[in-house]
Amino acid sequence: MAPTLLAAIDLANYTKSTQGLNPQALSFIGNVFARVTPETVDDALLHLQETVGRYSTYLGVATLPSINDVVSLLDTGAAKVFITRQQLDQLLDLKIDQDRLVLTLPGNTKQEIIDTIAGTVVDVYCHQVKDIELVEAWLNEYNIDRPDVFVSFAAPDLDGVLRISKQSAIPILPAESLTTDTKKEPGLISVAKLVMANATSDRPDGLFSTLVTDERGVALGLVYSNEESVAESLRTGSGVYQSRKRGVWKKGESSGDIQELVSISLDCDKDCLRYVVRQKGRGFCHLATPTCFGQYSGLSRLQQTLQSRKASAPEGSYTARLFNDPQLLRAKILEEAAEFCDATSQKEIAFEAADLLYFALTKCVSAGVSLEDVEQNLDAKSIKVKRRKGDAKPAFTTQAAPVDGVADGVGAKEAVKKATSVPKSKDDPIGLQNGRIAMKRYITVKESAETIQIALQRPSQRSSDQIIAICHPIIDAIKSRGDAALLEYTRKFDKATSLMSPVLKAPFPESLMQLAPETIKAIDISFENIRKFHAAQKEDKPLVVETMPGVVCSRFSRAIERVGLYVPGGTAVLPSTALMLGVPAMVAGCKKIVIASPPRADGSVTPEIVYAAHKVGAEAIVLAGGAQAVAALAYGTESVSKVDKILGPGNQFVTAAKMIVSNDTNAGVSIDMPAGPSEVLVVADHTANPTFVASDLLSQAEHGVDSQVILITVGLNETQLAAIEEELHRQANALPRVDIVRGAIDHSITLVVDTIEEGMRLSNQYAPEHLILQVENAESVVASVQNAGSVFVGQWTPESVGDYSAGVNHSLPTFGYAKQYSGVNLGSYVKHITSSNLTQEGLRNVGGAVMELARVEELEAHRRAVSLRLGVP
Ligand SMILES: NC(=O)c1ccc[n+]([C@@H]2O[C@H](COP(=O)([O-])OP(=O)(O)OC[C@H]3O[C@@H](n4cnc5c(N)ncnc54)[C@H](O)[C@@H]3O)[C@@H](O)[C@H]2O)c1
Ligand SMILES: N[C@H](CO)Cc1c[nH]c[nH+]1
Ligand SMILES: [Zn+2]
Secondary structure, three states, X not given: OXXXXXXXXXXXXXXXXXXXXXXXXXXXXXXXXXXXXXXHHHHHHHHHHHHOOOOOOEEEEEEOOOHHHHHHHHXXXXXXXXXXXXXXXXXXXXXXXXXHEEEEOOOOOHHHHHHHHHHOOOEEEEOOXXXXXXXXXXXXXXOOOOOOEEEEOOOOOHHHHHHHHHOOEEEEEXXXXXXXXXXXXXXXXXXXXXXXXXXXXXXXXXXXXXXXXXXXXXXXXXXXXXXXXXXXXXXXXXXXXXXXXXXXXXXXXXXXXXEEEEEEEEOOOOOEEEEEEEEOOOOOOOOOOOEOOEOOOHHHHHHHHHHHHHHOOOOOOHHHHHHHOHHHHHHHXXXXXXXXXXXXXXXXXXXXXXXXXXXXXXXXXHOXXXXXXXXXXXXHHHOOOOOOOOOOOHHHHOOOOOEOOEOOOOOHHHHXXXXXXXXXXXXXXXXXXXXXXXXXEEEHHHOOHHHHHHHOOOOOOOOHHHHHHHHHHHHHHHHHHHHHHHHHHHHHHHOOOOOOOOEEEOOOOHHHXXXXXXXXXXXXXHHHHHHHHHHOOOOOOOEEEEEEOOEEEEEEEEEOOEEEEEOXXXXXXXXXXXXXXXXXXXXXXXXXXXXXXXXXXXXXXXXXXXXXHHHHOOOEEEOOOHHHHHHHHHHOOOOOOOOOEEEOOOOHHHHHHHHHHHHOOOOOOEEOOOOOOOEEEEEEOOOOOHHHHHHHHHHHHOOOOOOEEEXXXXXXXXXXXXXXXXXXXXXXXXXXXXXXXHHHHHOOEEEEEOOHHHHHHHHHHHOOOEEEEEOOOHHHHHHHOOOOOEEEEOOOOOHHHHHHOOOOOOOOOOOOHHHOOOOOOHHHHEEEEEEEEEOHHHHHHHHHHHHHHHHHOOOHHHHHHHHHHHOOO
16 A cells, blocks of 8 residues: 655654654654665664564655665665665675665756656655645656655645645655644644545545554454544554544543553545554453454464463463473473474374464463564565575484485484483484574684674663653652552562552561561571671771871761662572661661562562561562662652662663662662672683582573673683583573573673683773682682772682572672672661861860961951951951
């Protein structure tokens, strides 16, 4: 179908909202044209990666880059790329689909334009045509009736736009000339008017029948629209329609079952609209079913069931078991894939395909991936220019599976079993080809310093700007709406839909601390070791120094009165963090200790956290996580007490929110440090035990896919290196969190160095959260540690002892911040106050210096405060 509109936008300013235009509105109506220069190609590629599938028709890119760039842009999702005449032949030689190329005319005389159109079949872009009449004339003259001419306008009006589109040319409008704000219409073109100007209603009341579907194309229901409701939809980014009885109505306004708008388009004869929406809440129909035609079926139905099982699975549910046991799920997918390959009759194939899809979708839902995401991926793949050859990996071809019932060697099941078994040695080709869990090796003497520095970068996270942009509205909502907003976000992010109060106040009921005796014992031992180590950090008396006779200076400490302790609970619940933050707060003598942690889906907190909170004397547990919990602690709500300092690690949202509130002078709150995804760096030489080294690396890799682990080997040969790598692969595969480990290991590396000096130089450069020294005379190496959160010395000191029970704190700076921050310690909970105490003699001794400096600064009152006391002029 012909696109309704192209709007020219400057990629660099894409997110900047132009006058009265909701920039998203361009994506709702389909087509975006972006001007890219060779310098901004990388930005464009990034933008395309992020938006792939978001534009319902296509995203055109006007650019004059190299052939390679053109191919990359097409590959990444640009529907059409604008090229020069010189590039055309080369691109056609590469067999690039002509439909995806638009020729940019060089000179633009009428004759040139006509010659080019006549001689080629690709679309044409005229960027210097200023006169609509001229374009109309040659479109008519050459009887061009397909939308193959793109025309840009400097200052269009609606009439001009409509005239040119009636001629089947596609007008490209500058974003600044469009508006979604109906009130600001004068001088600007309303996007709704533009869409509807092309449409003709076939109904006596002038309304347009409107089919509402989900992103998969499943019909949700039939409603009506007109320009007014379309304008409101584009402005708000939601489903808004025209009721024949009630006028304009926003879907879900009273029921809460709202819709996020994805796109609006016209049908082929332009008398009917289609709205694609993301339906929230119970469904589209007023009878609370997903569609007005009843329940979903097929894959949509399966997805709905899996998503609800993930939110709250009934006891004994098999799907819940699969969610909780990634190893089992992996085995079932492989088993079903093999059965599917071996199926022969139509009935068997349908049966096995259904099983395979069930397990595959369970994996998707478990990872938060939807069918819509998968289909978007398929669409993105369908427009790829560079295609992979498509050969199967050797592991899956060495044992041929039966074809058409003729067994050739072993069956698919056997092949899968072999392909996925753990290899015995590094020479095992199957193991190497198939999903080996291994860190990339760098031999540092063979690489440039820059390469090593790049390799040592932490896994890329979403840009801090993006995270901050997500956190700001959350923080504002907590500030303005307190508990109500806090509950809303907890229901949204932590799925605790039944939670009624955001706070659990002390004294905590015994029933919430029911634990096995061995767990109580472990918590008690750890508590006591952490207490001892932090109590030893106390300054038992003030520091007193007499700087001159009679001039006594002193410094004493006071506990910060109110502290908020964030205990993470997203990917794993960490009661040990409650101890690490709570015990020093108790030892320091903080009067008010408030713990915050995301609740479980049923609204409860784990009994271990309640027990730890009880032991450290916490006043309350805030049942919330993320930016909302940080904001509640910083500003207070009806039921959450405001605190003076927030401590504790967390994900990017927690860390960004901590930074935001600590920068707000009205909040009056400080923070400990940026403590994000866990890291460890192990330095190992020939004395290190490969089993221990691998286990230490994996202990931090299992925290999250954003964790990073680094191994620096000192003077190891190939056999010794291979032994560690073999151990890593073997142990990783035996872990319940193997999928998380695989993600973390993907961006983890081994640096092979010759000397311990070189190893320590690189370690100090990286500044790891945890540093493990498994080297000869490890104790003597500690002297060369310059930057690290916490050091673990020798082969009998696994990092996990520090995580739980040794006594040191595990809340530590990550992301290289060990260069300037300490980990949490007793000092984190106190502030120092200084005092001066002078005798008359003391004032005489120091008074001259004070008066002279006050004179220099021309602060006479300062000078007199001394001179009047000493009776001098
Ligand atoms: N450096 C340290 O000392 C240290 C210690 C322990 C843990 N950690 C790290 O802490 C991190 C804990 O992270 P986590 O995710 O498991 O738990 P978390 O409690 O930090 O984060 C969970 C919260 O994030 C918020 N959130 C999730 N997705 C969101 C989104 N799209 N938009 C807005 N908010 C969103 C939700 O509110 C949720 O409650 C891990 O990376 C772990 O390695 C670090
Ligand atoms: N290693 C984490 C700090 O990066 C802390 C922790 C808690 N539980 C297990 N480990
Ligand atoms: Zn840990």
